[in-house]
Amino acid sequence: MPPDAEAIAEQVFTALADPSRRDILAALASGGPATATDLAARLPITRQAIAKHLALLAEAGLVTAEPGERRRVRYRLRSAPMQVAQQFLAALARDWDGPLSALQDHLDRSAREPGQAQSVNPDERRTP
Amino acid sequence: MAFPDRIERTVELAHPPAKVWAALTTAEGLGAWFGNEAAIDLRPGGSARMRWSEEGYTAHMQVERVEEPAVFGFTWHIFGLPEDDPRRTYVEFTLEPAGAGTRLTVTESGFAQLPDDLYRKAYDGNTDGWAKELGELAAYLDAA
Numbered sequence: 001m002p003p004d005a006e007a008i009a010e011q012v013f014t015a016l017a018d019p020s021r022r023d024i025l026a027a028l029a030s031g032g033p034a035t036a037t038d039l040a041a042r043l044p045i046t047r048q049a050i051a052k053h054l055a056l057l058a059e060a061g062l063v064t065a066e067p068g069e070r071r072r073v074r075y076r077l078r079s080a081p082m083q084v085a086q087q088f089l090a091a092l093a094r095d096w097d098g099p100l101s102a103l104q105d106h107l108d109r110s111a112r113e114p115g116q117a118q119s120v121n122p123d124e125r126r127t128p
Numbered sequence: 129m130a131f132p133d134r135i136e137r138t139v140e141l142a143h144p145p146a147k148v149w150a151a152l153t154t155a156e157g158l159g160a161w162f163g164n165e166a167a168i169d170l171r172p173g174g175s176a177r178m179r180w181s182e183e184g185y186t187a188h189m190q191v192e193r194v195e196e197p198a199v200f201g202f203t204w205h206i207f208g209l210p211e212d213d214p215r216r217t218y219v220e221f222t223l224e225p226a227g228a229g230t231r232l233t234v235t236e237s238g239f240a241q242l243p244d245d246l247y248r249k250a251y252d253g254n255t256d257g258w259a260k261e262l263g264e265l266a267a268y269l270d271a272a
Contacts, residue, residue, distance in 0.1 A: 005240050083209070086208050086209060087206060087208075087209070087215075087239050087240065087241065088132070088239070089208055090206050090207045090209065090239055091132040091133070091135065091239035091240075092132065093207055093208060094135060094217075094239075096135060096137045096234055096236070097137065099161070099162055100139050100232075100234065102161040102162070103139075103141070103148075103151060103152075103161045103162070103232075104139065104141060105161070106151060106157075106160050106161035107141055107143045107147060107148065107151060108142075108143075110147075110151075110160075111143060111147075
């Protein structure tokens, strides 16, 4: 297990805990790279607050700064840390308890109704 | 909390390993308890799929280990990642006789795979590639 995976996931979850930062990430995901001024025009957040959130998002590796037109910095979404967080969630969401109890029910049912199950040994069939 | 790379569950089933094996490795079995419909080519490297009609979801699996009636392993797509993401988890069922029944253990591992250099290269390559392609399209349109 890479030692920094959990640290990366934690930064992503911290970043996503704030509604303004979620809005900024959503705007970059749907509209592509944008400057802080572009984002301030599109979102109900002040330019100063956007700059603060962008700095935190850059720290978490979720956005990268790149030179844009007229020497203004543009921010681009970077999805790699989200892939790490997504795998963390995938492990929590993978439910084996449900399927295993379904397997148990299936085996019990096919033992009770041997005529309906192809895998049952004919010797176990009850006479009607 | 540690980053979960591996999930492990053990259940005691009141049915002999041969019956449990059939439920795990045949289309009839998998389609009855796991998915709603299944197909399987039961050999290492063979492909298998399960369909959940309610969710409209199909899982594609690749069979990795077939040691009847003790070990059945396959890899599949990581739940929650995009369909075309190449990373997969490995699922292994181990069957041990326990009295007249079976002790069944399922482990699923590989959740903590990091985006590796290859993936990052491919991703960044695509991002750069798109920027270049769009630039070329713009240049072409400007020239026309």
